[in-house]
Amino acid sequence: METKPTHLLQGSQLSCIRDDRILFEGLDFTLQAGQVLLLEGKNGSGKTSLLRILCGFREPDAGEVFWCGGAINDSQYYADMAYVGHLDGVKKELTVMENLKVSLALGQSGQYSIQQGLTKVHLADYDDVLVQALSAGQKRRLSLARLLITKNIVWILDEPFTSLDKQGIALIETLMFEHCASGGMIVLTSHHDIDLHGVDVQRINLS
Amino acid sequence: MSLSHAFFAIIRRDLVLALRRRSEIANPLLFFILVITLFPLGIGAQPNLLQAIAPGIIWVSALLAAMLSLDSLFRSDFDDGSLEQILLSPHPASILVLGKIIAHWLVTGLPLLIVAPLLAIFLGMPTHSLGILLLTLLLGTPVLSLIGAIGVALTVGLRRGGMILSLLVLPLYVPVLIFASNAVDMASSGLPINAQINILISILFMALVLAPWPTAAALKMSIN
Numbered sequence: 001m002e003t004k005p006t007h008l009l010q011g012s013q014l015s016c017i018r019d020d021r022i023l024f025e026g027l028d029f030t031l032q033a034g035q036v037l038l039l040e041g042k043n044g045s046g047k048t049s050l051l052r053i054l055c056g057f058r059e060p061d062a063g064e065v066f067w068c069g070g071a072i073n074d075s076q077y078y079a080d081m082a083y084v085g086h087l088d089g090v091k092k093e094l095t096v097m098e099n100l101k102v103s104l105a106l107g108q109s110g111q112y113s114i115q116q117g118l119t120k121v122h123l124a125d126y127d128d129v130l131v132q133a134l135s136a137g138q139k140r141r142l143s144l145a146r147l148l149i150t151k152n153i154v155w156i157l158d159e160p161f162t163s164l165d166k167q168g169i170a171l172i173e174t175l176m177f178e179h180c181a182s183g184g185m186i187v188l189t190s191h192h193d194i195d196l197h198g199v200d201v202q203r204i205n206l207s
Numbered sequence: 208m209s210l211s212h213a214f215f216a217i218i219r220r221d222l223v224l225a226l227r228r229r230s231e232i233a234n235p236l237l238f239f240i241l242v243i244t245l246f247p248l249g250i251g252a253q254p255n256l257l258q259a260i261a262p263g264i265i266w267v268s269a270l271l272a273a274m275l276s277l278d279s280l281f282r283s284d285f286d287d288g289s290l291e292q293i294l295l296s297p298h299p300a301s302i303l304v305l306g307k308i309i310a311h312w313l314v315t316g317l318p319l320l321i322v323a324p325l326l327a328i329f330l331g332m333p334t335h336s337l338g339i340l341l342l343t344l345l346l347g348t349p350v351l352s353l354i355g356a357i358g359v360a361l362t363v364g365l366r367r368g369g370m371i372l373s374l375l376v377l378p379l380y381v382p383v384l385i386f387a388s389n390a391v392d393m394a395s396s397g398l399p400i401n402a403q404i405n406i407l408i409s410i411l412f413m414a415l416v417l418a419p420w421p422t423a424a425a426l427k428m429s430i431n
Contacts, residue, residue, distance in 0.1 A: 052431075055291075055295065056295075057291070057294075057427070057430055057431055058431050076297075078295055078296065078297040079297035081295070082295075083291065083292075083295055085288055085291060086288070087286075087287055087288025087291070088287065088288060089287065089288035089289050089291060089292040090287070090288075090289070091220070091224060091283075091287065091289060092287070093223075093224055093227040093228060094220070094223065094224065094227075098220070098223065101216070102216055102217070102220045103292065105212050105213045105216030105217075106213050106216070106217075106292065106293065106296040106298065106303070107296060107297065108297070146292075
């Protein structure tokens with residue numbers, strides 16, 4: 001019988017220096033399947049910098065990030081992760097459907113089809129609407145729909161609740177819960193306290 | 208999804224975007240036409256002089272039009288975060304970037320080829336050298352997009368990268384300008400031009416193979 005591979009995201013002795021200011025140093029964490037890593041800290045404490053290090057956009061000034069024991073700069077890690085940042089990463093001149101088709105082409109098809117993904121984030125009737133006609137919250141839900149339609153294990157989310165209303169926040173929390181229950185893992189920053197019953201949430205305070 | 212699927216999806220996406228924005232196509236083309244039509248007005252009715260400098264005028268205008276269009280290559284993707292998503296794709300970034308460059312050439316370079324014969328006749332260029340002019344533009348303008356992409360990728364993260372971009376890219380455009388306009392010049396006088404065309408072909412293939420990598424690497428640096 002095939003055993004399920006155990007996925008592991010590790011940071012070891014990470015530090016980040018910006019403009020001669022040490023944001024954090026000697027940071028260690030280990031994240032296993034089904035766990036959530038919540039980064040807390042005040043503005044400018046290096047939450048986004050840490051997320052961008054985990055994405056490979058930034059090199060840590062010291063330390064290393066490992067995915068399943070290997071360095072993250074190989075394509076297997078990029079096939080297993082998805083990132084939603086401050087910027088939505090959607091083109092406003094394209095329709096909702098066209099945007100998601102491009103995202104799908106750039107990755108691998110995941111758990112849900114585009115239509116199912118849109119239904120999940122309550123945008124089912126918007127598939128042929130230009131993104132510039134959407135509200136900020138709808139755009140955010142669209143960029144989160146990307147997580148559902150592509151194959152991935154690690155979600156890296158930078159303030160995912162920005163510009164979402166109460167129902168939106170509850171919706172994302174449900175999606176996060178489902179993702180963890182099916183063996184995924186999430187790293188996120190948030191000013192809101194997240195409400196995930198039965199999910200192992202690790203917290204790192206960067207302040 | 209396969210790499211070729213991703214590659215064509217990027218080209219398709221950029222073409223659709225260009226069609227919906229339109230000014231991206233119109234700006235360089237309009238610039239190209241305007242500059243060339245202004246020359247005869249400035250120089251006056253001297254057919255021999257115009258005919259002699261026509262290859263130079265057309266090529267310099269094409270080069271400046273290409274420079275003008277460069278910034279649009281990665282700007283909007285950089286601003287709205289799409290670039291991050293492209294670079295996070297498991298597919299090689301250099302191939303996806305090549306897709307973007309090809310789409311950019313189709314939108315900004317190809318229209319120049321279409322109007323160039325008309326403008327060449329307007330400048331009094333002999334009709335037997337029109338084919339050579341088109342050939343040099345066909346070989347040369349993709350090189351302008353490919354080399355330019357490296358420069359834009361390096362400067363897209365800067366607030367005012369325009370000046371640096373010109374300084375970076377223009378010297379690298381010079382060989383294309385020299386060989387292309389020289390080829391058209393020689394063809395007008397009925398001389399053989401195999402050497403120039405071969406050099407342009409080799410420059411094109413070298414740029415095609417070598418430019419996407421530094422472009423992808425520079426983009427990764429820029430989004431840092």
